[in-house]
Amino acid sequence: MKKYMVVENFKPGLMDENYRVYNAKGRQFPDGLYYLNSWANAEKNICFQLMESNDEALFYEWFKKWEQFVDFELFPLD
Template sequence: MQKFMVVEKFKPGLMEKNYQVYNEKGRQFPAGLHYLNSWVNAEKNICFQLMESNDIKLFEQWFAKWEEFVDFELIPLDN
């Protein structure tokens, strides 16, 4: 499986609403997209998620569910 780093930059003023949706619905990953680990920066406005999948298009589906709250950057990693 291919590994990816997802950089999530939370949009100003939407952190509370983001966590409300997260607590109600979870991460909402499509089948085939796998979470491995995550870290948040000291300012708590950027999250780094290590993930893996065999289908890069699954990220588009997942990003669409959160684009109201987060700007995403997807970085493919060497295995």
């Protein structure tokens, strides 16, 4: 299983709405995409998520569900 760092940059004024949807629906990961841990900084509107998957394409499927709230960056880790 390959590990990735996902950097979420919340769009201005949308961090609270993002968390409202998250609390109602969960992370909404496709099968095969796994969350390990995360660290958020509300002051900077950013969140770092350590995740893993054998299929990088699953991240882009997941990103589409949240793109109205977040700009994503994906970094494969060695």
